[in-house]
Amino acid sequence: QTAVTQEPSFSVSPRGTVTLTCGLTSGSVSTSYYPSWYQQTPGQAPRTLIYSTNTRSSGVPDRFSGSILGNKAALTITGAQADDESDYYCVLYMGSGIWMFGGGTKLTVL
Amino acid sequence: EVQLVESGGGLVQPGGSLRLSCAASGFTVSSNYMNWVRQGPGKGLEWVSVIYSSGGTYYADSVKGRFTISRDNSKNTLYLQMSSLRAEDTAVYYCARYSSDEAFDIWGQGTVVTVSS
Numbered sequence: 012q013t014a015v016t017q018e019p020s021f022s023v024s025p026r027g028t029v030t031l032t033c034g035l036t037s038g039s040v041s042t043s044y045y046p047s048w049y050q051q052t053p054g055q056a057p058r059t060l061i062y063s064t065n066t067r068s069s070g071v072p073d074r075f076s077g078s079i080l081g082n083k084a085a086l087t088i089t090g091a092q093a094d095d096e097s098d099y100y101c102v103l104y105m106g107s108g109i110w111m112f113g114g115g116t117k118l119t120v121l
Numbered sequence: 122e123v124q125l126v127e128s129g130g131g132l133v134q135p136g137g138s139l140r141l142s143c144a145a146s147g148f149t150v151s152s153n154y155m156n157w158v159r160q161g162p163g164k165g166l167e168w169v170s171v172i173y174s175s176g177g178t179y180y181a182d183s184v185k186g187r188f189t190i191s192r193d194n195s196k197n198t199l200y201l202q203m204s205s206l207r208a209e210d211t212a213v214y215y216c217a218r219y220s221s222d223e224a225f226d227i228w229g230q231g232t233v234v235t236v237s238s
Binding site for chain 2: 045047058068098100107109112113114
């Protein structure tokens with residue numbers, strides 16, 4: 012069965028740029044999967060960052076952007092800040108009423 | 122204020138049952154795609170189930186045949202009836218709205234379910 016893939020962990024320097032990706036074990040991610048991205052800190056509910064591939068949710072800083080890069084969805088953080096240190100999840104609509112989350116990426120800012 | 126408040130979590134023995142509730146305010150449950158998403162201890166998010174505004178329901182393979190999603194329009198509340206519970210169902214269970222903009226845009230604070238003898 013197809014699974015959604017994310018890098019388990021990533022590290023970025025303060026003020027640096029990082030791109031997290033969201034792929035499929037079989038096939039390519041396109042806008043038809045309506046990729047969206049969520050940020051989660053320990054003990055908190057997820058926060059919506061990006062939806063429908065590249066639309067920022069209300070109140071999300073413009074240093075967060077979404078796109079399709081090659082065969083994956085991507086979340087880019089430009090000018091990372093200390094409080095961007097979080098877990099990041101993507102989710103894809105797989106069709107037939109089914110959604111699937113990626114395993115998440117733990118982002119460290121140091 | 123638009124919000125979701127879950128309740129009903131607790132400790133249950135393997136093979137047991139539990140019903141979770143998610144009370145909505147500020148919007149109408151029956152007009153939206155309403156979901157349950159769970160997160161096991163130290164694990165990632167896992168989509169569990171959705172009920173469409175039309176009433177159609179869908180489930181992840183891991184819970185199909187054991188969990189039932191439903192809603193009470195008069196109470197503006199979403200439910201998840203869980204049966205034949207297993208240790209691997211131990212998780213924080215979140216309810217979430219999937220908006221017409223294609224986003225899980227409103228999340229509850231979660232309710233903890235522990236399956237253990």
